[in-house]
Amino acid sequence: xxxxxxxxxxxAPTLERFGSKTLGHFINGELESAExxxxxxxxxxxxxxxxxxxxxxxxxxxxxxxxxAEQAFPPWSALSGKKRRELLHxxxxxxxxxxxxxxxxxxxxxxxxxxxxxxxAIRGAENFRFFADLAPTARDGLSLPAEEHxxxxxxxxxGPVGVITPWNTPFMLSTWKIAPALAAGCTVVHKPAExxxxxxxxxxxxxxxxxxxxxxxxxxxxxxxxxxxxLTEHPAIKAISFVGxxxxxxHIMRQGAETLKRLHFELGGKNPVIVFADADLDRAxxxxxxxxxxxxxxxxxxxxxxxxxxxxxxxxxxxLKKRVARLTVGHPLDPMTEVGPLIHPQHFEKVCSYFEIxxxxxxxxxxxxxxxxxxxxxxxxxxxxxxxxxNDMRIAQEEIFGPVLTAISFRDEADALHIANSTxxxxxAYVWTGDxxxxxxxxxxxxxxMVWINSENNxxxxxxxxxxxxxxxxxxxxxxxxxxxxxxxNVCIAADTHTVPTLGH
Numbered sequence: 001x002x003x004x005x006x007x008x009x010x011x012a013p014t015l016e017r018f019g020s021k022t023l024g025h026f027i028n029g030e031l032e033s034a035e036x037x038x039x040x041x042x043x044x045x046x047x048x049x050x051x052x053x054x055x056x057x058x059x060x061x062x063x064x065x066x067x068x069a070e071q072a073f074p075p076w077s078a079l080s081g082k083k084r085r086e087l088l089h090x091x092x093x094x095x096x097x098x099x100x101x102x103x104x105x106x107x108x109x110x111x112x113x114x115x116x117x118x119x120x121a122i123r124g125a126e127n128f129r130f131f132a133d134l135a136p137t138a139r140d141g142l143s144l145p146a147e148e149h150x151x152x153x154x155x156x157x158x159g160p161v162g163v164i165t166p167w168n169t170p171f172m173l174s175t176w177k178i179a180p181a182l183a184a185g186c187t188v189v190h191k192p193a194e195x196x197x198x199x200x201x202x203x204x205x206x207x208x209x210x211x212x213x214x215x216x217x218x219x220x221x222x223x224x225x226x227x228x229x230x231l232t233e234h235p236a237i238k239a240i241s242f243v244g245x246x247x248x249x250x251h252i253m254r255q256g257a258e259t260l261k262r263l264h265f266e267l268g269g270k271n272p273v274i275v276f277a278d279a280d281l282d283r284a285x286x287x288x289x290x291x292x293x294x295x296x297x298x299x300x301x302x303x304x305x306x307x308x309x310x311x312x313x314x315x316x317x318x319x320l321k322k323r324v325a326r327l328t329v330g331h332p333l334d335p336m337t338e339v340g341p342l343i344h345p346q347h348f349e350k351v352c353s354y355f356e357i358x359x360x361x362x363x364x365x366x367x368x369x370x371x372x373x374x375x376x377x378x379x380x381x382x383x384x385x386x387x388x389x390x391n392d393m394r395i396a397q398e399e400i401f402g403p404v405l406t407a408i409s410f411r412d413e414a415d416a417l418h419i420a421n422s423t424x425x426x427x428x429a430y431v432w433t434g435d436x437x438x439x440x441x442x443x444x445x446x447x448x449x450m451v452w453i454n455s456e457n458n459x460x461x462x463x464x465x466x467x468x469x470x471x472x473x474x475x476x477x478x479x480x481x482x483x484x485x486x487x488x489x490n491v492c493i494a495a496d497t498h499t500v501p502t503l504g505h
Contacts, residue, residue, distance in 0.1 A: 003334065003335045003336075004331055004333055004334040004335075007104060007114065007333040007334075007335075008333060010100065010101075010104055011101075011104035011105060011108055011333065014101055014104065014105045014198075015051060015052075015105070015108065018042075018051055018052045018105075018198055018201070019050070019051060019052035020052075021052075022039050022052070022053045022054065022055055023042070023052060023053070023054040023055065023197060023198070023201055023221065024055045024221075025055050025057060025061055025065070025218075025219060025220045025221060026201075026204040026205075026208070026217075026218060026219040027061070027064050027065045027068055027218050027219075027220070028064070028065075028068035028071075028072075028214050028215045028218065029208060029213075029214025029215065030214075032055070032061070032064075033055055034055040034056050034057055034058065034061055034222075035058060035060035035061050035064075036056065036058050036060070038055075038056040038058075039053040039054060039055055039056055040053070040054055040056050040194065040222075040223075041053055041054070042054050042109070042194075042195075042197055042198070043344075044108050044109060044111070045110070045111035045340075045341040045342060045343055045344060045348075045378060045379045046108070046111065046331060046332065046340075046341055046374075046377075046378050047374075047375075047377035047378050048345060048377065048378065048379070051108070051109065051198065054194070054197050054221050055221050055222070056221070056222050056223070056226075056227075057191070057220040057221050057222030057226065057227035057230075058222065058226055058227065058230070059226070059230040061220050061222070061227065062189070062191075062220055062227055062230035062231050062234060063230070063234065065189045065218035065219075065220050066160060066189055066218075066231070066234045066236040066237055067236065068214070068215040068218050069160035069187040069188065069189050069215060069216075069218055069236065069237075070159075070160050070187075070236045071215055072187045072213060072214065072215030072216045073157075073159055073160055073186070073187045075213070076182075076185060076186075076187055076213065076216050077156070077157045077185035077186070077187075079185070080136075081135040081136035081137065081138055081139065081183075082135075082136050084132070084135040084182065084183060084185070085132045085133060085135040085136055085183075086132075087132075087210065087211050087212060088128050088129075088131065088132030088135065088179065088182060088183060089128070089129060089132045090210040090211055091128050091179075091206060091207050091210040091212065092125040092126075092128035092129045092132065093125075093210070094206045094207075094209060094210040095121055095124050095125040095128065095175075095203075095206055096121070096122065096125045098121070098202065098206060099118075099121035099122060099125075100121075101202070102117075102120065102121040102124070102171055102199055102202055103117040103118045103119075103120060103121055104117075104333065105198045105199060105202065106120055106169075106170065106171050106196075106198070106199045107332045107333055107340075108198075108332065108333065109196050109197075109198040109199065110167060110168070110169075110170065110195075110196045110332075110343055111296065111332050111340040111341035111342060111343055111378075111379065112168075112169065112295055112296060112298075112332060112340055113295075113296075113332050113334075113337045113338060113339065113340045114332055114333050114334070114335060114337070115335060115337070115338070116294060116295055117169075117332075120169060120171050120172045121171065123172045123175075123459075124171050124172050124174075124175035124176075124203075125175075126461070127172070127175040127176050127179045127461070128175060128179045130179070130461045131179040131180045131182075131183040131481070132179070132183060134180075134183055134478075134479075134482070135183040135184075138155065138183055138184050138185070138482050138486065139154055139155050139156065139185075139486075140154070140155070141153030141154040141155060141488065141489075144490075148494065148495050148497050148498040149492050149493060149494050149495065149498070150492070150493045150495070151490055151491065151492045151493075152490075152491055152493075153488055153489065153490050153491070154488075154489055154491065155184075155482065155486040155487065155488050155489070156185075156486060156487050156489060157184045157185030157186045157485065157486055157487075158184075158186055158238045158239055158262065158485055158486055158487055159186065159187075159236075159237075159238035159239075160186065160187045160188070160189065160236050160237055160238060161181050161186045161187070161188055161189075161237060161238060161239045161240070161241065161485060162188075162189050162190075162191065162231045162232065162234070162237045162239070162240045162241070163177045163178055163181065163188055163189070163190045163191070163240075163241050163242075164190075164191045164224070164228055164231065164232075164240065164241070164242045164243070164244065164252075165177060165190070165191075165192050165193060165200070165243055166193050166243045166244045167193035167195040167196035167343050167344075168295065168298040168299060168300075168343070168401075169295065169299070170192060170193060170196045170199050170200060171199035171200075171202070171203060173243055174190065174192065174199070174200055174203055175203065176476065177241050177243070177476075178190065178203075178207075178217065180476075180481035180482065180485060181241070181485050182212070182216065182217070183482075184481075184482050184485035184486050185486075186485050187215065187216050187217070187218075188216070188217045188218065189218045189219075189220065189231060189237065190204075190217065190218065190219045190220070191219075191220055191221075191222065191224075191227050191228050191231050192219065192221065193244075194221065194222060194223050194224075195343050195344050196343065197221050200219055200221075201219070204217065204219045224244075224248060228252075229251075229255055232252045232255040232256050232261070233255050233256070233258070233259065234259075235259050237259075237261065238261065238262060239261055239262035239263065239264070239484065239485065240252060240256055240261055240262075240263055240264070241264040241484070242263070242264070242265050242266070243265075243266045243267075243300070244267065245267065245268055245399075246267040246268045246424075246425075246470040246471070249265040249267045249472075249473075252265075262484065263473060263474070264472075264473060264474035264476070264484050265472045265473045265474065266300065266427075266465075266466060266467065266471075266472045266476065267300070267427070267467065267470060267471050267472045268300065268399040268401075268425055268427070268470065268471060269300050269301060269302070269304075269399065269425045269426075269427030269428055269467065269471050270304055270305060270396070270397065270398070270399055270423045270424075270425045271301060271302060271303050271304060271305065271425070271427055271428040271429055271430070271448070272303065272305045272306075272307050272419070272420040272429050272430070273287070273288055273291065273303035273305070273306055273307065273429075273430040273431075273432070274307040274410075274416050274420060274429070274430065274431045274432065274433075274442065275288070275306065275307065275308050275309065275312070275316065275432045276309050276413075276416075276431075276432060276433040276434075276435070276438065277309045277311045277312045278433055278434040278435055279432035279433050279434055279454070280432070280434065280454070281312065281315075281316060281319075283432070283454070284316075284432040284454075285316070285319055285320060285323065286456075287303075287430065287432070287455065287456040288303065288306055288320065288405075289320070289323050289324065289327075290456050291303040291430065291456050291457060292304055292403065292404070292405045293324070293327055293338065293339055293383050293403045293405075294338075296339055296340055296341075296342060296402065296403055297339075297400070297401065297402040297403035297404060298342065298343065298401055298402065300427060300428075300471075301427060301428045301450070301457050302401075303405075303428070303430050304399070304400065304404065304405060304406065305391075305396055305405075305406050305408060305419075305420075305423075306320075306405055306406065306407040306408065307408055307409075307410050307416050307419055307420060308407060308408070308409055308410070309409070309410060309411075309412075309416075310409045310410065310411055313407075313409045317366070317387055317407060320385065320407075321366050321367050321385060324366075324367040324368065324383050324384075324385045324405070325367050327339055327383045327403075329372055329380055329382065329383065330374070331374070339383055339403050340380075341374075341378045341379040341380045342379040342380070342381060342402060343379070344379065345379055347379070347401070347402075348371075348379035348381065350400075350401075351381055351400055351401070351402035351404065352370075352371055352381060354394070354395055354398075354400050354402075354404060355369040355370060355384070357394050357395060358386050358389075358393075358395050361389075361390075361393040361394060361395060362388070362390075362393075363386045363387065363388055363389040363390075363393060363395060363406070364386065364387045364388040365384065365385075365386060366385045366386065366387045366407075367382075367383065367384060367385040368381070368382035368383050368384030368385065368403075368404075369382065369384050369386075370382050381402060381403065383403040383404075384402075384403060384404040384405070385404075385405050385407065386404070386405065386406045386407065387407045388407075389406045389407060389408050390408065391408055391419045391422055391423075393406075396408060396423075397423055397424075399425070413438060413441070413442065416442070417442060417445050417446065420446055420447075420448075421445075421446065421447045424469055424470045425467070425469060425470055425471045426447045426448050426449060426467050426468030426469035426470075426471045427448060427449060427450065427466075427467035427468075427471035427472065428448055428449070428450045428451070428452070428457070428467070429446045429448040429450070429451045429452075430451070430452045430453075430455070430456070430457075431443065431446075431451065431452070431453050431454070432454055433453075433454070439453045439454070447468055447469060448467070448468060448471075449464075449465075449466045449467040449468050449471065449472065449475075450464075450465065450466075450467070460477075461477060461478060462477060462478035462479075463477050463478065464476070464477050464478075464480045465477045465480075466480075
């Protein structure tokens with residue numbers, strides 16, 4: 001309790017600052033109220049009490065932000081990669097200097113346990129450092145000589161871009177999108193999720209104070225239906241990078257069609273973790289528990305379907321049930337907490353609805369399957385394990401996005417692959433086996449953009465990150481990010497030795 005009391009005391013000044021006045025937009029280097037004067041209230045999922053009010057952005061606010069980004073684009077894109085690297089490293093330094101405040105406010109705002117959010121700021125700083133170091137070579141291309149011509153390619157920044165980020169790990173995901181855009185030479189209009197606006201405001205302040213020029217980064221708060229739609233339709237915005245639900249991604253495709261926007265989507269997932277009988281079962285058990293119950297299960301790459309080989313099903317599930325039952329649910333600022341409250345009452349109701357759906361489908365609720373409010377308050381649910389499930393059940397096909405795991409047995413490798421691929425999603429997959437040949441075959445045949453063998457989700461910044469099917473379009477990471485935020489241009493120069501075709505002689 002002493003640690004919780006201290007953390008509550010440490011976060012109090014930031015909460016007081018956010019609660020004492022309306023959290024405004026940041027446009028062209030200035031904090032602004034909403035053009036309409038409208039606001040919405042932001043709440044903590046711990047007890048659903050208000051944190052403060054937030055400016056509700058409309059088309060007018062988005063238009064001002066897009067104009068600012070458009071005006072700032074020529075000087076920012078003309079800045080040398082070396083200078084952009086220097087500025088982005090200054091942002092990373094400032095993020096690290098404010099890491100404790102970022103972690104505390106993000107945990108209080110989202111309900112994510114502090115044990116995970118304490119690393120969010122450090123990961124955000126790593127994102128800025130990684131892409132900062134790539135900035136000087138972002139424009140580089142290839143030399144492509146032909147017999148009588150020299151072709152070479154080069155890249156140039158796309159222009160102002162829109163970034164729309166989700167509520168689950170908002171600070172880290174905002175840096176994951178904004179850092180490469182700035183390194184590439186683009187300017188940004190950021191629309192953070194309305195359920196978790198606080199850390200986006202901190203990031204905006206940090207970037208401005210670290211020396212990012214006015215208009216280069218702009219933040220407009222508000223709903224996806226109003227502010228988000230205005231951003232995806234604005235003609236000044238050349239691309240939209242979005243992280244969120246697959247249904248929302250399809251809406252954005254329609255909204256951006258008229259202006260032919262380039263789109264990058266990281267969407268939903270119903271990711272399998274396949275455990276074969278020859279796996280290291282101790283390590284597999286650790287990874288299975290971590291990848292669905294960490295971050296409250298509110299992560300796109302969570303392994304929410306456990307595919308377990310029949311011969312070890314009973315043994316593995318008995319061990320798993322004991323682990324799930326021992327998970328610590330509690331206040332997110334308590335360092336002992338492993339599972340905190342879900343982000344919002346609306347999402348809480350959605351997750352809880354699957355407890356009855358599981359019964360209707362004929363699955364067994366082995367652990368959990370109920371709310372577990374703290375003093376009658378908040379959006380807490382018990383970590384849940386469904387067993388005796390079939391892959392055609394809703395609990396096995398729909399993204400629940402909470403601390404809920406569905407276990408399905410399989411007979412052999414072919415059956416495991418069939419079950420794993422029989423879903424609309426294709427973001428990530430995890431395979432546990434001691435057979436090297438099997439790991440190669442299964443990784444090859446899985447319909448997933450990312451596959452981890454004998455590992456939990458392990459992030460490598462140069463590697464491509466993204467999904468197949470309804471899980472997304474495009475890839476983040478390393479040079480893949482620059483392929484999105486930049487245009488590739490080819491230049492062909494003649495050696496003046498080839499015959500030019502003639503007409504009209």
